[in-house]
Amino acid sequence: MSPRPVIQVREVVREYRRPRGSPFRPRPVVRALDGVSLAVRPGEAYGIVGESGSGKSTLSRLILGLDRPTSGRVEFDGRPVLEVPARELRSAVQPVFQDPRSSLDPRMRVGAIVAEPLEALRLPVDRAERVAEVLETVRLPAAAAGRYPHEFSGGQRQRIAIARALAPRPRVLVADEPTSALDVGVRAQIVNLLLDLLGRLELTLVLVSHDLALVRHVTERTAVLRGGRLVEEGPTRTVLVDPAEEYTARLIAATPTVSWGRR
């Protein structure tokens, strides 16, 4: 029997109203997600792929509990995320954002940035000790804590962002396009770091990306979104190598063949 999913998405619909409308033309509704169901098992790396606008970021915000579905629900550990106490959810499910330049406060030292979730969640841990620990986990020197984000390269800044996400010992990382803002040359570093973390920590990764090669390299299972609907879902090796759906095959064919290697 497979273990209970750590994240379960049940029949989720998320509608947004377009910002512009008029008294004569009511604002049209966009269905960013249209009846999506999927389950992420503890300890696995799960990919969510699809073209721009297919609903990937909307789904990651719902999984993080940062947004609420119009209908359906998202569960963490068997409970609706909107009913999990905020403090518990915030420490258990942590985001990694696309662009470390905008997600790291330039006026704060790295030590304070990494300690932020510990502070915000008032976790009873020795902050300096935990900061040193997670900096080591992402392979940054302990001295980094005393420096500022601009003193680091793009790849190192993304390591800092990952260290911050790891600080409260989350069970799930939700990474939305974690390498797209980085130079091609440093992307592999971050990819290898993610693989390394998955090997060393008891961590579940939800990796959201339009980069099929990345998702193929890192994840075990993958969901394909198109226009807010789940097109197909299953083992990454099947979905992204020998897909059942015509749409996925076209998506693969349209992707430049940059390879991260075989897993």
Ligand SMILES: Nc1ncnc2c1ncn2[C@@H]1O[C@H](COP(=O)(O)OP(=O)(O)O)[C@@H](O)[C@H]1O
């Ligand atoms: N806050 C919002 N308000 C209005 N429309 C939104 C909002 N967020 C997303 N959308 C719309 O929902 C659809 C899916 O967007 P998104 O989840 O960002 O896709 P992706 O991350 O796959 O590019 C798009 O049509 C987008 O314009």
Ligand SMILES: [Mg+2]
């Ligand atoms: Mg997105």
